[in-house]
Amino acid sequence: MTMGITTTIQPVSHDLGAFTVRRVLPSPRRIMVGPFIFVDQFGPAEIPPGHGMDVRPHPHIGLATVTWLFEGAINHRDSLGSFATIRPGQVNLMTAGHGIVHSERGLPEEFDRPKRIYGMQTWLALPDGQEDIAPAFESRAELPLVEDNCASARVIMGTLWGRTAPTxxxxxxxxxxxxxxxxxxxxxxxxxxxxxxxxxGGEAELDGVALEPYALAVLAPGQAMRLASDRGARVMLLGGEAFHSPRHVWWNFVHSSRERINAAKDDWFAGRFPKVPGDEDEFIPLPKIPMTRSD
Structure with a gap:
């Protein structure tokens, strides 16, 4: 590692047939970066005719999901009755709190033609005292853009380069x-x-050190750095407030209490979570051994 990059986390890739998902958090080397406790990147890929994103209804607690697309479109539905078509340049923030169910599916009108998919799915752990707040959903497209002739940055959350997102x-x-x-x-x-x-996407370096594609480079705290590219690049910057109490992850559940996660498992197995209006017929069963877990 350089002095500026303290850890590089290699992704775990999952081949979903039409496209690949690469997961860097949680990992054995690090559970969180700021509030971010789950980071998936997918695509770029072209989904062939007769196929599409098809994530059946599933539950969450103790977190907020953030969906961000570079290419493509996804229909979101949740148990609050929310419906939104997620498109590039629009952030969807779904707060699970004490419990929510949602589905993410391709657009029916695109099913029989090729379509692009490329983006990020991340989870934010909710802080102490807010893990079991009421569920909520918001979609925002009016996000600050910081740019000059050779660089642009869209602020999705928080304050960066003197601009603040409304998310x-x-x-x-x-x-x-x-x-x-x-x-x-x-x-x-x-x-x-x-x-x-x-x-x-592309090629970039941080203070002269080349970044590895799809790996998460964790930066040293308090150190200003310079991101540059000779040939062009797309880079995600993420982080924030450090959490001082641990979070546990099991499947789609995040919480500081293992007992609360176990209760959520029981509730999903017993059918006690709410249904998703307009998508009531299918669901993802509780796994015996989830792919996502922190301990």
Whole structure:
């Protein structure tokens, strides 16, 4: 590692047939970066005709999901009755709190034609005292854009480069998509407790050190750095407030209490979570051994 990059977390890849999902958090090397406790990147890929994203209804507690697309479109439905078509440039924040159920599916009108998919799915752990708040949903497209001739950055959450996104925060959070043209560069502020970057397209370097594609580079706290690219790149910056009490992850459940997670398992198995209006007929069963777990 360099002095600026303290840890590099390699992704675990899951081949879903039409596209690949790469997961960097949680990992054995690190559970969280700021509030971020789950980071998935998927695509870029073209989904062929007759196939599509098809994530059946499933539950969450103790977290907020953040969906961000570079390409494609996804229909979101949840047990609050929310419906939104997620598109590039629009952030969807779903707060699970004490419990929510949602589905994510491709657009029916696109099923019989090729379609692109490329984006990020992240989870934010809710802070102490807010883990069991009421569920909520918001979708925002009016997000600050910081740009010059060779660099642009969309502030998805928090305050960066002097601009603040309107997206709700429960703990102090930073999240941004950075696009560098060939020869572009941008400073990475040092204000957040914890920060990381993920190269999701092209080539880039941080203080002269090349970033590995799809790996999560965790940055040293308090150190200002410079992100640059000779050939062009897309990079995600994420992080925020450090959590001082641990969080546990089991499947789609995040909480400081293992007992609360066990209760959520029982509730999902017994059918006590609410249904998703317009998507009531299917669900993902409780797994015996989940792919996502922290301990």
């Amino acid at each position: 709700t925060q429960y703990a102090a959070t930073i999240y941004a998509e950075i696009v560098l043209a060939p020869g572009g560069a941008i400073p990475i502020d040092a204000d957040a407790d914890e920060r990381a970057v993920m190269l999701v």
